Amino acid sequence: MKKLLYIFILFSFTVNAQVTISRQVIGSTGSYQVGTTMSLSSTVGEPAVQTLFSVNGILTQGFQQPSMNVDSIVTYEVINESCNGASNGSIFINSVLGCAPKADGTYSLLIKNVTDSSDQDNPAQLPAGTYNVKIIGLNGCYFFQLITVGLDSEEDCKIKFYSGITPNGDGNNDLWIVDNIEQFPENEIKIFNRWGSIVWEASGYNNDDVVWNGKNNSGNDLPDGTYFYVGTIDGETYKGWVEITR
Known part of the structure; x- marks a missing residue:
């Protein structure tokens, strides 16, 4: 009987020599718990061991000890x-x-x-x-x-003006953004109507708390139409037009 069993084991080993079994959990017993300073995942069969530590700790238990990836x-x-x-x-x-x-x-x-x-x-x-x-x-x-x-472009930052604004309160294009103007805090922007009158102006334009939203300097909505801008930025003058469309 012992001899027959021995032969069977050898035969099985020969047939399955190319099979590799990866690390896995056998059985369904286990749990996962998270606290404010500790996480514990467990199966069965081994005491919990520490696999990562900062101030908080992460523990694993059972036949599933992982190779922890910080990412x-x-x-x-x-x-x-x-x-x-x-x-x-x-x-x-x-x-x-x-x-x-x-x-x-x-x-x-x-x-x-x-x-x-x-x-x-x-x-x-x-x-x-x-x-x-x-x-x-x-x-x-x-x-x-x-x-x-990362860095999207290795070129030096350049000022870019856009020719449209839709200040209708939907959160899209409500503000007139001037690309990279925040890199040049010494600036002045003036907005003119078609008759050449200044309707809005500011110094230190930064696309944040100093930014044109389609209103005049009194805080009233300007009518839809074409307006003209003059920007003095870092000693250079920029001119163009911008359309308000609601």
Whole structure:
């Protein structure tokens, strides 16, 4: 009997020599739990062991010990710097495994440029580069992540005016955006009607709190039609027209 069994085992081994079984969980027993400072996934058969640690910890248990990939811990979005010198790249953190966001749904970020160790104060005003980002969530949990902001164009930033605005309150094209003007804070913009009268003007145009929205300087809506602009930016004068359409 023993001899027959021995022969069967050898035969089976020969036939299946090319079969590889990857790491897997056998059986359905297990659970996954997330707390404010700890995440634990488990099956059966082994004590929990620590596989990753910052302030928060991630534990695994059973026959499923993973090779943890740091990129799978943090999910984030990056907007590249649009052109050389724009400093308008941005980083937004969606989630961190085992570290919940603050009550307002966001994470606090401490951003340091890897190249020169300089601190970056605004995650929405970043030049292209690689950053070491400390992500801080609820109850002080935190995690470090290297994030790279790319550069969409290696050309120097150039001023670009658009010839249309639709200030109807739908959130699309309600403001007259002048590309890259925020890189040249010494500027002045004047809007004229067809009779040559100034209807709106401002200094320090920045597409944010100083931006034309189709109203005159008194805050009243201007009628639809063609208007003309004169911009003095960094010592250069730009002229053209812009159409209001609601």
